[in-house]
Amino acid sequence: MTDCSALTFEEALARLEAAVEALERGDLPLEEALRRYEEGVRYYRHCVALLQQAEQRILELQDVNEHGQPVLRPFGPGHPAPATGASEDSGPTASADAGSRSPG
Amino acid sequence: MSLYASQPRVYRVSEINALVRALLESEFADVWIEGEISNYKQHASGHIYFTLKDDKAQLNAVIWREQARRLSFRFADGMAVRAYGYLTCYVEGGRYQLITTQLQPRGQGALQQALELLKQQLARRGFFDPAHKKPLPRFPRRIALVTSKEGAALRDMVRILSRRWPLAELWVCPVPVQGQGAAEQIAARIAQLNTLPGIDVMIVGRGGGSLEDLWAFNEEIVAEALFRSRIPTVSAVGHEVDYTIADFVADRRAATPSEAAEIVVPDRREVFQRLTTWRDRLHKALRAWLTEKRQSLTRLVRSAPLSRPTARLHDLLQEVDEQSERLLQAGRRRLQQLGERVQHTALRLDTLSPLNVLKRGYSLTWKLGQSTCVRSWQEVQPGDWVCTRLHVGTILCRVESSQPGELTR
Numbered sequence A: 001m002t003d004c005s006a007l008t009f010e011e012a013l014a015r016l017e018a019a020v021e022a023l024e025r026g027d028l029p030l031e032e033a034l035r036r037y038e039e040g041v042r043y044y045r046h047c048v049a050l051l052q053q054a055e056q057r058i059l060e061l062q063d064v065n066e067h068g069q070p071v072l073r074p075f076g077p078g079h080p081a082p083a084t085g086a087s088e089d090s091g092p093t094a095s096a097d098a099g100s101r102s103p104g
Numbered sequence B: 001m002s003l004y005a006s007q008p009r010v011y012r013v014s015e016i017n018a019l020v021r022a023l024l025e026s027e028f029a030d031v032w033i034e035g036e037i038s039n040y041k042q043h044a045s046g047h048i049y050f051t052l053k054d055d056k057a058q059l060n061a062v063i064w065r066e067q068a069r070r071l072s073f074r075f076a077d078g079m080a081v082r083a084y085g086y087l088t089c090y091v092e093g094g095r096y097q098l099i100t101t102q103l104q105p106r107g108q109g110a111l112q113q114a115l116e117l118l119k120q121q122l123a124r125r126g127f128f129d130p131a132h133k134k135p136l137p138r139f140p141r142r143i144a145l146v147t148s149k150e151g152a153a154l155r156d157m158v159r160i161l162s163r164r165w166p167l168a169e170l171w172v173c174p175v176p177v178q179g180q181g182a183a184e185q186i187a188a189r190i191a192q193l194n195t196l197p198g199i200d201v202m203i204v205g206r207g208g209g210s211l212e213d214l215w216a217f218n219e220e221i222v223a224e225a226l227f228r229s230r231i232p233t234v235s236a237v238g239h240e241v242d243y244t245i246a247d248f249v250a251d252r253r254a255a256t257p258s259e260a261a262e263i264v265v266p267d268r269r270e271v272f273q274r275l276t277t278w279r280d281r282l283h284k285a286l287r288a289w290l291t292e293k294r295q296s297l298t299r300l301v302r303s304a305p306l307s308r309p310t311a312r313l314h315d316l317l318q319e320v321d322e323q324s325e326r327l328l329q330a331g332r333r334r335l336q337q338l339g340e341r342v343q344h345t346a347l348r349l350d351t352l353s354p355l356n357v358l359k360r361g362y363s364l365t366w367k368l369g370q371s372t373c374v375r376s377w378q379e380v381q382p383g384d385w386v387c388t389r390l391h392v393g394t395i396l397c398r399v400e401s402s403q404p405g406e407l408t409r
Helices: A009-025 A030-053 B013-027 B065-069 B107-124 B152-164 B182-193 B220-228 B245-249 B257-264 B268-303 B307-332 B335-352 B354-359
Strands: A057-064 A070-074 B031-042 B048-053 B058-063 B080-090 B095-105 B142-147 B169-174 B201-206 B233-237 B252-254 B364-367 B385-389 B394-398
Touching: A009 A030, A009 B268, A030 B268, B013 B080, B031 B058, B065 B095, B080 B107, B095 B107, B107 B220, B107 B245, B142 B152, B142 B182, B152 B169, B152 B201, B152 B257, B169 B182, B182 B201, B182 B220, B201 B257, B220 B245, B233 B245, B233 B257, B252 B257
Parallel strands: A057 B169, B058 B095, B142 B169, B142 B201, B201 B233, B233 B252
Antiparallel strands: A057 A070, B031 B048, B031 B080, B048 B058, B080 B095, B364 B385, B385 B394
């Protein structure tokens, strides 16, 4: 059983399409046909789950640090720009020199 | 320096010119001058020379290379402008001139003219060439929004992106979208995003405004950043009627920020429907496959030479039919059940596999090099090589004779 939980939506959809097309060709042996069918069902379910569970992540890109890594922090009404420009929230990268660049 | 001194003060030319220069530079250190451009010429060195004039007089002006490079507009003879700078005297030539540090078109007509000039220039450089347009991703996973953090544009985009495609991560990249330095910062953001991996598409824009408000999106520096971006770009400036240079350079132009959000992501509900279609096709394909399997089993039953096992096969066939029907009904209900029944049916089908028939002493024969079974004595001729598949192993045989009915020897 291949694990499809790590697949992106696009990948899972592509595999679902491939499974359907393989099955529609109709020349598969027994084992293969059922395997492709089951895979197709799994990819379908994965796609549906991604669509239903998705919760939008919104981040603010503050800067790119000296290692070329993005300095990010959560963005939203609850996260106004800090006056000092320093990052308070944890992002993928700790903010060292995030300057506030809010427009005037 | 008295006019009534006994001995008149006599200056050398260079002295008086230097004095005039000092006087001009202190008295007119920052002046705005309004006029019309004539004799506009950019020298190979990068400096720009021109004359400012009105209906009665004219004044020489120069823009040094450094400032010339930072001009937000393109100028030509006849344009009404407002120039800022200081007056000085060119000592060697004894001419005075305006050292211009800022030059702005005056009035809507001049702005439009400046815009048109830049557009022509960029078009010649291939910036609007459709061959350079990159396709947008079907299902972007990370979308960058280059716009003002406070604007309605950002709110609109976030709202629509969240509704249509919450699977994507949004990166808000705040920039000033108007005023001094806005264009530079927008361009810098676009370039910065291009140093980062994993960004599938970016929207660059702002809400509506006057031509002056939208001007940052008409500047060459922004056009260049968009043109160089390897990340696909969507411009979203102002309202439907507003066209900026950025709109022509970006890979896609959206009439408004809201439309940009609709362009870059699919609608979750439509995708859901498409998924349902794929699921239905999956079921249909399996049904077709099962039907085909059933038919081949029927053929197997008909070709069975003895009657007793045939009855057993008929039973099994019926079971397959029932299972298939159940399977397909389940498919219309819930996928969870369906998956389980598929497995169940798979086991059932397996017992019907020809290989299981072989277990009971039957065999399959086919001509060497062919994939279909030999079903009739007429299909082979003496001398043909045939293979016979037994439950365990295969025998290679040569046909001595073939005839209808049983061998009598």
